[in-house]
Amino acid sequence: MKLITDPNTLAGLSHDEAEWAPAGTPYAAFRPQSTKDVQEAVRFCAEKHIPIVPRGAGTGLSGGANAVDGCLVLDLSRMTEVVEIDRDNLLAVVQPGVVNDDLKKAVAAQGLWYPPDPASSPWSTIGGNVATNAGGLCCLKYGVTRDYVLGLEAVMGGPVEYGTAVRLGRRTTKGVAGYDLTSLLVGSEGTLGVVTEITVRLRPAPRPADTVVGAFDTLVAAGQAVALATGRGLQPAALELVDRACLQAVEDWKHLGIEPDTEAMLLARAETAEDADGLVAAFTDAGAAWTERSTDSTEAEALFAARRLTYPALERLGPLLTEDVCVPRTQVPAMLARIEDIGARHGVRIATIAHAGDGNLHPLLITPPGDENARVAAQAAFEDIIDGAFELGGTVTGEHGVGLLKRDGMIRELGPDAHAVHRAVKNALDPLNIFNPGKA
Numbered sequence: 354m355k356l357i358t359d360p361n362t363l364a365g366l367s368h369d370e371a372e373w374a375p376a377g378t379p380y381a382a383f384r385p386q387s388t389k390d391v392q393e394a395v396r397f398c399a400e401k402h403i404p405i406v407p408r409g410a411g412t413g414l415s416g417g418a419n420a421v422d423g424c425l426v427l428d429l430s431r432m433t434e435v436v437e438i439d440r441d442n443l444l445a446v447v448q449p450g451v452v453n454d455d456l457k458k459a460v461a462a463q464g465l466w467y468p469p470d471p472a473s474s475p476w477s478t479i480g481g482n483v484a485t486n487a488g489g490l491c492c493l494k495y496g497v498t499r500d501y502v503l504g505l506e507a508v509m510g511g512p513v514e515y516g517t518a519v520r521l522g523r524r525t526t527k528g529v530a531g532y533d534l535t536s537l538l539v540g541s542e543g544t545l546g547v548v549t550e551i552t553v554r555l556r557p558a559p560r561p562a563d564t565v566v567g568a569f570d571t572l573v574a575a576g577q578a579v580a581l582a583t584g585r586g587l588q589p590a591a592l593e594l595v596d597r598a599c600l601q602a603v604e605d606w607k608h609l610g611i612e613p614d615t616e617a618m619l620l621a622r623a624e625t626a627e628d629a630d631g632l633v634a635a636f637t638d639a640g641a642a643w644t645e646r647s648t649d650s651t652e653a654e655a656l657f658a659a660r661r662l663t664y665p666a667l668e669r670l671g672p673l674l675t676e677d678v679c680v681p682r683t684q685v686p687a688m689l690a691r692i693e694d695i696g697a698r699h700g701v702r703i704a705t706i707a708h709a710g711d712g713n714l715h716p717l718l719i720t721p722p723g724d725e726n727a728r729v730a731a732q733a734a735f736e737d738i739i740d741g742a743f744e745l746g747g748t749v750t751g752e753h754g755v756g757l758l759k760r761d762g763m764i765r766e767l768g769p770d771a772h773a774v775h776r777a778v779k780n781a782l783d784p785l786n787i788f789n790p791g792k793a
């Protein structure tokens with residue numbers, strides 16, 4: 354096993370994109386190329402009681418891939434083989450380090466589609482997407498990563514000897530043999546084992562979509578349009594909200610020619626004429642300043658590209674504390690109003706992007722670099738946003754995962770009984786507590 358101990362390389366492998374989450378100092382890192390390599394590493398760590406922190410591309414936003422002191426960072430980004438594409442059975446088998454967009458391209462060459470599309474799809478890995486049960490833009494209609502994972506290979510411990518590669522799940526479209534351990538591993542954030550191979554479900558290539566854009570004078574009005582669209586049973590393939598601060602940051606950085614002239618914009622993909630007409634009507638009824646419907650894919654892609662660039666564009670303005678609450682869709686307007694109120698109350702600059710159609714909001718709390726008071730205020734606002742989501746029947750994390758930033762919130766959300774069951778699963782599958790300890 355060739356361990357990496359160079360301090361600079363280790364520093365780069367010690368944290369994800371959650372700028373506020375603490376990161377420890379690893380003992381070493383290792384870049385496996387195969388399941389066998391992972392098995393060797395897990396056996397080695399189990400013998401010496403060394404914590405293992407798996408990582409994909411490190412694009413996580415909750416500190417899940419952050420090193421803990423003395424750990425071995427298992428960097429799976431070199432396991433990049435698309436092992437199989439089975440066109441007739443609509444599935445693919447991949448190693449965990451395959452980048453989401455690379456899988457999309459590989460299957461598109463055969464007229465197929467892998468739908469899960471986190472905005473980090475150009476960089477994030479399928480292993481990381483599985484470990485966080487990543488969502489994205491099109492999950493409103495097509496579901497999240499879990500809905501596409503048929504089977505897994507994971508290197509585990511606990512009831513089996515540490516370092517055993519266990520195959521979970523199936524290749525068939527149906528199958529109910531045993532507990533759904535595949536789903537248990539999906540979203541487990543590296544705390545139950547290391548995912549070394551994934552069998553994913555594919556779909557035929559998506560239908561071409563119209564883009565419907567609505568511009569609103571207030572965030573709350575945009576939220577009302579979302580609630581109206583949901584209440585009317587519309588099924589857009591994406592329904593994203595971007596506020597003025599986000600659009601301005603992207604424009605200042607990339608000069609795409611977007612002129613943010615309103616407070617909030619909704620971007621939707623409609624795959625049927627009924628949905629497109631319905632979205633225009635819902636936006637108008639909610640008081641949109643203007644709406645536009647386009648079949649021009651270049652224009653539409655530019656808008657969605659801007660949406661994807663918001664996070665890195667805002668990062669340029671200062672450290673970001675990223676929220677990820679999710680509320681029932683009818684509560685989107687109320688949650689947006691609370692976010693505005695919380696920002697004003699704490700004097701914190703908040704830019705909001707949202708997978709609004711899912712009720713999944715990402716208020717991004719921007720603090721000037723080095724300003725400790727602003728940091729304290731942002732932390733208080735972060736907690737208030739979580740409380741607000743709970744009060745509206747929501748959850749502490751819609752898709753980014755628990756990691757380090759949402760641990761307290763998760764414990765509050767689960768309550769003592771469900772948390773005890775949660776801990777029992779961890780203790781049974783990882784009695785040595787070496788798989789990503791202290792997370793989730």
Ligand SMILES: Cc1cc2nc3c(=O)[nH]c(=O)nc-3n(C[C@H](O)[C@H](O)[C@H](O)COP(=O)(O)OP(=O)(O)OC[C@H]3O[C@@H](n4cnc5c(N)ncnc54)[C@H](O)[C@@H]3O)c2cc1C
Nearest residue numbers: 409410411412413417472473478480481482484488543548
């Ligand atoms: C610009 C930007 C946009 C984003 N947009 C979205 C979005 O729309 N939707 C969304 O859900 N997320 C989004 N994210 C968050 C992030 O991209 C996802 O959480 C993604 O799934 C992480 O993948 P990764 O390969 O970077 O994993 P990492 O960040 O490296 O790891 C994430 C977690 O998975 C674990 N892990 C990684 N690989 C394995 C493995 N093989 N076995 C076991 N555990 C493993 C790690 O220990 C860690 O807990 C975004 C992030 C950025 C920076």
